Amino acid sequence: MERTAPGAFGLHVRSVISVLVIVAAWEAAARLQLAPPLFLPPFSTVVLQLWDSTRDGTLPMDLAISLGRAFGGLFIATLIGVLAGIAMARNQLVNWLLDPFVALGFPSPKIAFLPVFIVWFGIYSLSKILLVAFACIFPIIIGTFSAARGINRSLIWSGYSMGASRLVMLSRIILPACCPRIFSAMRVALPVALITTFTAEMVAGGGGMGATLMYSQRFFESPVVFAYIVVMLAIGLLLDTAMVRIQRYIPATRT
Amino acid sequence: MTSKIEIQNVAKSYPTDSGSVLALAAANLSIKEGEFVSIVGPSGCGKSTLLYIVGGFLSADGDVLVDGRAITGPGTDRGIVFQEYALFPWLTVRQNIMFGLEQRSLSAQERKEITERLIGIIGLKGFEDRYPRELSGGMKQRVAIARTMACDPAILLLDEPFGALDSQTRELMQDELLRLWLDMRKTVLMVTHDVEEAVYLSNRICVMSARPGKIVEEFDIDLDRSIPREELMLSEPFNQLRNRVWLSVRQQAINAAEQHAG
Amino acid sequence: MPAKLPFRLMNWLWQMVPLLIFVVLWHLLSNSGLIDKAFLPEPREVFAALVDLLRGPQVVENLAITLFRSFTGLLLGAVAGVWIGLLMARSEVFRAYVTPIVGGTYSLPKSALIPLFILWFGIGSVTAICAVFLACLLPMIVNTYHGVNTTPKVLVWSAEAMGYSQRQMLTRIFLPHALPDIMTGLRIALGFSFVLAISSEMIASTNGIGKLIFMYGENGAYSYMFAAIACIVVAAFISDRIMLWLTHIWLIWHESAVSTETA
Numbered sequence: 022m023e024r025t026a027p028g029a030f031g032l033h034v035r036s037v038i039s040v041l042v043i044v045a046a047w048e049a050a051a052r053l054q055l056a057p058p059l060f061l062p063p064f065s066t067v068v069l070q071l072w073d074s075t076r077d078g079t080l081p082m083d084l085a086i087s088l089g090r091a092f093g094g095l096f097i098a099t100l101i102g103v104l105a106g107i108a109m110a111r112n113q114l115v116n117w118l119l120d121p122f123v124a125l126g127f128p129s130p131k132i133a134f135l136p137v138f139i140v141w142f143g144i145y146s147l148s149k150i151l152l153v154a155f156a157c158i159f160p161i162i163i164g165t166f167s168a169a170r171g172i173n174r175s176l177i178w179s180g181y182s183m184g185a186s187r188l189v190m191l192s193r194i195i196l197p198a199c200c201p202r203i204f205s206a207m208r209v210a211l212p213v214a215l216i217t218t219f220t221a222e223m224v225a226g227g228g229g230m231g232a233t234l235m236y237s238q239r240f241f242e243s244p245v246v247f248a249y250i251v252v253m254l255a256i257g258l259l260l261d262t263a264m265v266r267i268q269r270y271i272p273a274t275r276t
Numbered sequence: 277m278t279s280k281i282e283i284q285n286v287a288k289s290y291p292t293d294s295g296s297v298l299a300l301a302a303a304n305l306s307i308k309e310g311e312f313v314s315i316v317g318p319s320g321c322g323k324s325t326l327l328y329i330v331g332g333f334l335s336a337d338g339d340v341l342v343d344g345r346a347i348t349g350p351g352t353d354r355g356i357v358f359q360e361y362a363l364f365p366w367l368t369v370r371q372n373i374m375f376g377l378e379q380r381s382l383s384a385q386e387r388k389e390i391t392e393r394l395i396g397i398i399g400l401k402g403f404e405d406r407y408p409r410e411l412s413g414g415m416k417q418r419v420a421i422a423r424t425m426a427c428d429p430a431i432l433l434l435d436e437p438f439g440a441l442d443s444q445t446r447e448l449m450q451d452e453l454l455r456l457w458l459d460m461r462k463t464v465l466m467v468t469h470d471v472e473e474a475v476y477l478s479n480r481i482c483v484m485s486a487r488p489g490k491i492v493e494e495f496d497i498d499l500d501r502s503i504p505r506e507e508l509m510l511s512e513p514f515n516q517l518r519n520r521v522w523l524s525v526r527q528q529a530i531n532a533a534e535q536h537a538g
Numbered sequence: 539m540p541a542k543l544p545f546r547l548m549n550w551l552w553q554m555v556p557l558l559i560f561v562v563l564w565h566l567l568s569n570s571g572l573i574d575k576a577f578l579p580e581p582r583e584v585f586a587a588l589v590d591l592l593r594g595p596q597v598v599e600n601l602a603i604t605l606f607r608s609f610t611g612l613l614l615g616a617v618a619g620v621w622i623g624l625l626m627a628r629s630e631v632f633r634a635y636v637t638p639i640v641g642g643t644y645s646l647p648k649s650a651l652i653p654l655f656i657l658w659f660g661i662g663s664v665t666a667i668c669a670v671f672l673a674c675l676l677p678m679i680v681n682t683y684h685g686v687n688t689t690p691k692v693l694v695w696s697a698e699a700m701g702y703s704q705r706q707m708l709t710r711i712f713l714p715h716a717l718p719d720i721m722t723g724l725r726i727a728l729g730f731s732f733v734l735a736i737s738s739e740m741i742a743s744t745n746g747i748g749k750l751i752f753m754y755g756e757n758g759a760y761s762y763m764f765a766a767i768a769c770i771v772v773a774a775f776i777s778d779r780i781m782l783w784l785t786h787i788w789l790i791w792h793e794s795a796v797s798t799e800t801a
Contacts, residue, residue: 036638043639060658118556128778129771130732133748135740136755136763141577216647216733223653224740224752231650235741238653246657250650257645333695350698362692366714366791375710379701407791427700 062244067251070244079233080252087222087229088256090146091214094153098210102158103203106165107195123162131156135221144227149218156217157210164206168199200273208264215257280463281307281330281431286338287488288325299325301488302338309430312457312464314474315482315491316521318529322489323467324435330465331356331433342431352379355429359436361416363408369419370395370404376426394422398452414445421453434466438473450476451505458501471525475499475518476509483524486532493524579761588765596750597769604739604747605773607663608731611670615731616724618671619678624708624716626679627686640679648673648730649737656742666738666746673734674727681723685716718792721785728781732774 044064050056051063062070074080108115109123135152142148172195180194222231230249237245283305289296300322307313315323329336332350340347342354363372373394377387395404398418408416417437424432437453438446454477457464468474474481475497483493497517499508508514561581567573568580579587591597626633626640648669655665689712697711713720739748747770754763 035634036641039635039638040642117553118559121553121557122560125771125775128729128732129774130729130736132733132740133736133751133767133770136752137767140755140760140763212645212647216649219647220649220737220741223649224737234650234653238657241657243657246653250646250654253650254642254646257647258642261645328695331695331699333691333698350695352699352701354699356695356699358692358696360690360692362690362696364693364711364714365793366717375697376700409791409793423696424699429699 059241059243062247066244067247071248071251074245074248080249083228083230083233083249084252084256086146087215087218087231090149090229091153091211091218093146093150094155094218095157095207095210095214097150097154098157098161098214099203099207101154102161102206103165103196103199105158106162107169107191107199109162110166110169111195119162123159127159127163131159132217132220135224138221139225144225146227148225149221149227149229152221153214153217157214160209160213161203161206164202164209165199168202169195171202172198197273204264204268208261211260211264212257215253215260219253279306280309280311280343281305281465282339282341282344283307283326283330284339284341286326286329286336286340288322288329288334288336298488300329300336301490303489303491305482305491307463307465309463310461311480312466312478313480313482314466314468314478315484316468316471316474316525317484317489318486318525318532319469321484321486321528321532323484326484326489327356327433327435327465327467330354352427353429354431354433355424355427356433357417357420357424357435357437359439361408361413361420361440363416363419363423365408368405368407369400369411372408372419373423373426376423380427390426394426397456398422412445413441414449417441417449418452421456425456430463432462432464432466434464434468436468437466439469446470446473447505453477454501471522472509472518475514475521476505481521483521483528485528486535492528495521495524576758576760579764583761584764584768587759587761588768591762591765591769597747597766600745600747600750601769601773603663603745604732604735604770607666607738607746608670608735611667611734612674612724612727612731614667615671615674615727616678619675619723619727620682620713620720622675623679623682624686624712627683628704628708628712640676643672644676644680648734649741652738652741661742661744666735666743669734669738670731673730677723677726677730678720681719681726682716685719686712688719689715718789721781721789725778725781725785728777729774732770732777736770 047061048064051058051061051066055061071080105115105119109119110116131152134155135148138148138152138155142151176194176198177190180190185194218229219231219234222229223235224231226232226235230253234246234249237243237249283303285302285304286300287298287302288300289298291297303326305313315326317323325334328334330340330347331354332340332347342351347354364375367375370391373391374387377390382390395401398421400415400418400422403411403415408419411419417440421437434453438449441449450473457477464478466474466478479497481495481497482491483495484490485492495517499513499517501508503511564578565581568575568578622636622640626636651672652665652669655668659665659668693711693715694707697707702710735746736748739746740752743749747766751763751766751770754760754766
C-alpha cells in the first residue's frame with residue numbers, strides 16, 4: 022500500500038521526455054500539414070525565427086522594455102504595499118481608511134483600469150509601470166498585513182521593553198519577521214506583473230513584447246507569434262526558478 | 277482449537293537513506309476467537325506497525341492468517357479504531373456511522389435501525405446531526421468505535437484508542453469497551469502504552485521489545501471482571517499482575533535506552 | 539450567532555465611510571483646477587453617466603456577455619482542473635508525465651496566448667473562453683492536488699477496512715477532504731476568469747464590458763468610461779462575496795470555518 026517516490030533525477034528525465042514528446046509531435050503535425058502552416062508553423066521554423074529576432078535586436082529590446090516595466094511596477098508596488106500593509110496592521114485608523122479599497126480592489130480585474138492609465142499617462146512605459154504597480158499592490162498589501170498581524174506578540178513586547186523606537190521596531194523587528202510572507206506575496210505578484218505588462222502592451226501598443234506579439238498576429242506572422250510566446254514562457258520559468266533559488270540561499274526569505 | 281488470527285514470522289523493514297531499518301523482527305502470535313489481547317512495549321518498538329500489518333494496511337514479510345487464510349489487504353473482517361479517531365469531518369455523526377454500513381448488503385430500513393441502535397449504545401442520542409468538530413474527544417472516539425462496529429467485523433483492531441483522551445474520559449471509555457466486549461465477544465487486538473489499561477481490559481498481554489520489535493513475554497490475565505472497577509483495581513491480584521507487566525515493559529524500555537546510548 | 543441586524547448594518551455603513559471621503563476628495567480635486575477636468579470628470583458626472591448606462595441596454599448586455607465568458611471558462615476549467623488534480627494525486631504514472639506540463643504552463647502568462655487563439659479562432663467568445671479556461675485550470679489543479687495529497691492515511695485506511703474500493707474513495711473520501719483547498723483555488727480562479735475575459739475583450743473583440751470601457755476611452759467619453767469600470771468592479775466584488783458565502787455554506791463542517799471577510 023505504500024509508494025516509493027521517484028528520485029529527483031527520475032523526475033528530470035520524465036520532464037525532458039514530456040517536453041521532447043511535445044516538440045516531436047509539434048514538428049510532425051506541422052510537417053504533415055495536419056494544420057495549415059499559418060496555424061501551426063513547424064517547431065524548427067519557430068526556432069529559426071527566434072534566432073533571427075535575437076540577432077537583429079528586436080527580441081532583446083522588446084524583452085528589456087517589458088521586463089523593465091514589469092519590475093518597475095513591482096518595485097513600486099512592493100515599496101508602497103509593504104508600508105501600507107504594516108501600517109494597516111499596526112494602526113486602527115489606517116486600517117479603517119484603507120480596508121474598503123483593498124476589499125474592493127483585490128477581487129476586481131485591474132486590467133479594466135488600463136484605459137484610465139492610458140488617458141492619464143500615455144501609451145508608453147509610464148502608464149504600464151503604474152498599472153503594474155496598481156495590479157501588484159493588492160496581493161502585497163494583503164500578504165504583508167497578515168504577516169504583520171501574525172507576528173508573535175512576544176517579539177513585539179521584547180522590542181518595547183528594550184526601549185526600541187518606532188523606526189527600530191519597524192526595521193529591526195517587524196520587517197524581518199514579515200520577510201518570508203512578503204517574499205511569498207512577491208512570488209505571487211511577479212506573474213501578475215508580467216501578465217499585466219504583456220496584456221497592456223497587447224492592448225495599447227507602445228513597444229515591448231506584447232506590442233510586437235499583437236503586431237505579428239495582425240500580419241499573420243505566426244512564427245513570430247509562437248517564438249514570442251515561447252520566450253514569455255521561458256522568462257516566466259526562469260524568474261520563478263530564480264525566486265525559489267533566492268529562497269533557498271537567503272534564510273530571511275524562507276518561511 | 278484453531279486460532280482466529282495467526283501471526284507467523286512477521287517482519288518489516290523500511291528503506292531509509294542509510295540502508296534499510298528493521299522495524300519489526302520476526303513476530304509470532306496466535307490469537308484465539310473471542311480473546312482480548314493487548315500488545316504493550318516501549319515507544320517506537322513497532323507495536324502499531326504490527327497492528328497495521330494485521331489490518332492489511334502495510335506489507336510485510338511473513339504471514340498473517342485469519343481463519344486459516346492469508347490476508348491480502350484490508351478487509352471488513354478486521355475493523356480498526358485509531359487514536360486520532362479518523363472520523364470523516366464532512367459527515368455528521370449519523371453519516372459517519374452509516375458510512376460503515378453502506379458496503380454491507382442491507383436494506384435502507386435495516387441501515388437506519390442499526391445506526392439508531394448504535395447511536396443509542398454509545399449514548400449520543402441528540403447529537404446525530406452534529407459534525408465531528410463540534411464533539412469532544414471522548415464523543416469522537418465513541419463515534420469511531422460505533423462506526424467500526426457498524427461493519428460488524430469479527431476482529432477489532434485498536435491502536436491506542438484512548439491515548440488522546442484525558443484520564444477520566446479514558447476510564448469511562450475503557451468501561452464501555454469492556455462492556456461491549458463482554459457483550460459481543462469479538463476478537464480484540466489492542467495496542468496501548470498504558471499498562472494498567474492493558475491489565476484492566478485484556479485476558480492476554482504481549483510485551484514487545486525495543487526496535488526491532490519482538491514479542492518477548494506473554495502474560496495470561498485471569499481476573500474476575502464482574503466486580504466493580506473500584507474493587508478490581510485496588511485488589512491484590514490486579515496489582516500483582518500490573519506490577520509484573522510494568523516491570524517487564526520497564527525492562528524493555530531500559531534496554532531501548534541502553535541501545536541508543538551504546 | 540449573528541449580531542442584531544441594526545448593529546451589523548451600522549457597522550457595514552461605518553466601513554463604507556472611507557469611500558465617501560474618497561468621493562469628496564475626488565470632487566475637490568476635480569474642481570481644483572490642478573487637473574484638466576477632461577481627464578478627471580467630477581463624481582457627479584460619472585454618477586450621471588452610470589445612471590444613463592444602467593437605464594439603457596449597453597452595460598447590461600455587455601456585462602452579461604463578459605460574465606458569460608468568465609463563468610463558462612471558470613466552470614470548464616474548474617471541472618477539468620479538479621479531475622486532473624485528483625488523478626495526479628492518485629496515479630503515479632499520470633503524475634509523472636503531467637507534472638512537467640503543468641509546471642511549465644504555470645509560468646506562462648495565459649493572456650500571451652490570446653493572439654494565438656485569435657489566429658486560430660478569430661475574435662469573439664471562443665477565444666475568450668479558451669483563455670479563461672486555461673487560466674483557471676492551473677490553480678484548480680494545484681489546489682485539488684494538494685487537498686487530495688494531504689488526506690490523512692488513517693481516513694483512507696478506515697475506508698479500506700470498511701470495504702470501499704479505490705474508485706469509490708475518489709469521490710467519497712479524497713474529493714470531500716480536498717474541498718477546502720478546492721474552494722480556495724476556485725476563489726483564485728474566479729479572479730483570473732475576470733482578468734482574462736476582459737483582457738481578451740480589450741485586445742480584440744466586438745463586444746463585452748472590456749471592449750466597452752476601451753471604446754469609451756478611445757472616444758473621449760471619460761465619465762462613461764469610469765462608470766463602466768465601476769460596473770465591472772462591483773460585479774467582480776459581488777461575485778467574490780458570493781463565492782465566499784458558498785464556501786462558508788459548503789464548508790460548515792470544517793474546523794477553521796471560513797468567515798465572510800476578505801482573504
